[in-house]
Amino acid sequence: MPQPAPTARSTAIYLLDQVLGEQKLLSELNAAYEPLSPPDRARAQRLAVETLRGMERADRLLQRHLNKRPAPHVMNVLRLATVELAHGGDAHGVVNDAVNLVASSKRHNRLKGLVNAVLRKMTAEAPEKWNDLRMPRLPKWLRNPLVQAWGGEAVMAMEAAHYAGAPLDITAKTDPKQAQKALGGVLLPTGSIRLAGNVQVSKLPGYEAGDWWVQDAAAALPARILNVQPGEKVLDMCAAPGGKTLQLAAAGAEVTALDISNGRLARVRENLARTGLSAQVIAGDALEHDGLYDAILLDAPCSATGTIRRHPDLPFAKDGSEFLGLFELQARMIDHAVGLLKPGGRLLFCTCSLLPDEGEVQVEEALTRHRTLKTDAQALEIPGVDPAWISEEGGLRLRPDYWADQGGMDGFYIACLRKD
């Protein structure tokens, strides 16, 4: 039997199979979109993301009608269809497509009747009951340490933010007010421009001209806090894909953008070319880099647990087992960066993580190892930063549940360290 051509739905189910069954991140699965048209690519991605966000609710509705859980692929077909139905999808199209997807698989064909029967029930139940089900929770491997760090109430607020997803934030190359006039949206108190999530970025005014770039409002703060001056010699130690490099270059610094990944550095080069900004781009290991700098921005490789609003695949694809290695690498990177700083220089350490091991604890331990270092809490006093976000050791703790009524922000930790 010839295989039907991939559709947005069949691709979304393939993505779910890979994330949930093979522990792949969606960012590793870009090849799956290749046969699709651009609108179908966006739809496949949206369907997979919405299913991952709502999976706990879908499973709770489905389990009442399943004596035993079917094969993972069939379960993913049911989940996706249930989420679509809950969100007002056309019942006839959703159910038919789900049945056909199962029928076209030799292995699962015999389950098409079950899929049809269960989804007919979901047609009525999913839209009616969806919003009464509890907010989907993080898996225990991540939830437990977060509850320990921030308390149960805060984690529930974070889970609500993860479920809500993220808007589109933009950093202007020069004048944020002018960019906001051209783009619409809201100018946030920290200077980022916020647009509703579902827009095609490359069609927005000023994209071709390189007047701005996409960057979460929280991710825009490290470079603002480092506050580099024209002509300063600055190292962006883990630079790719380059949002912070662009900010440093736009401020007029003499920037070296270093990253170990040549593939990811291609994005830095593209971003620099589009925006007409300049930086010296170097592929290399931060731990082996030489030089002497006025300021270093270390946006270290981390668990990325602060970005779950945008990447709901992460809690399913990861289990935390590789995080210890990252914590150690972050400490070694801080130590190496301290050796590259001129006396009086600043090290901006940040991670897009919710785990204190990648933030507060890293800085407390760095201060113990390096008596010449001090946190500069004053540097954190920039427009839009709430003083309540400043932590004991003098860093800034940002969480996805902050700014809840304005669309949230990514989780981040940021500290500005000064060397005597």
Ligand SMILES: C[S@@+](CC[C@H](N)C(=O)[O-])C[C@H]1O[C@@H](n2cnc3c(N)ncnc32)[C@H](O)[C@@H]1O
């Ligand atoms: C959090 S991302 C950086 C994001 C970037 N600063 C931005 O704003 O677009 C971490 C980066 O660290 C890089 N990296 C990992 N290990 C490294 C190493 N030993 N030396 C240099 N870069 C490294 C990764 O390739 C990745 O691009």
